[in-house]
């Protein structure tokens with residue numbers, strides 16, 4: 001399978017396609033999958049996006065995704081369209097972030113966790129469980145803080161309309 005990048009902005013120092021380590025078993029795992037990145041996506045400086053674990057489980061970054069500097073997206077994550085990931089956030093392997101969700105600065109998301117559509121993860125959160133759609137979760141470990149009132153059809157617009165100070 002071939003990776004495709006169209007109309008994607010990639011800032012300096014970005015690493016796309018690096019391998020990862022199996023921390024439980026203390027070994028390097030060869031990643032044989034690819035990375036797909038959708039149109040209109042922005043990837044901030046010094047961000048790392050790992051290869052997919054294997055050809056059937058690629059790493060997928062959707063369209064119009066905004067990824068700030070210093071983010072880590074590990075192997076086989078699926079980031080759907082219109083997601084915003086703020087600086088320094090780290091997503092472990094096989095994390096799924098559904099459409100329009102927002103991940104706050106420095107948040108850390110456990111492997112195989114799913115962040116629901118339109119949900120928000122607060123800055124500094126450590127997310128160990130699935131976050132349902134349209135909820136805001138924060139803290140260590142993360143818990144529900146409250147509901148998200150506004151579903152963002154356009155993520156940048158939603159920042160203004162929802163009144164979040166992000």
Ligand SMILES: CC(C)(COP(=O)(O)OP(=O)(O)OC[C@H]1O[C@@H](n2cnc3c(N)ncnc32)[C@H](O)[C@@H]1OP(=O)(O)O)[C@@H](O)C(=O)NCCC(=O)NCCS
Pocket residue numbers: 086087103104105121122123124125136138139145164165166
């Ligand atoms: C989650 C967030 C949107 C909440 O903002 P808010 O609605 O204005 O919430 P408030 O500051 O009024 O706090 C409401 C409650 O949530 C708690 N809270 C807020 N942010 C929190 C966080 N990051 N982690 C844990 N708890 C948090 C507050 O302590 C407060 O608790 P209390 O009711 O027990 O006092 C905001 O804190 C946040 O994390 N924004 C993302 C910032 C970011 O990453 N910006 C990127 C800029 S580049």
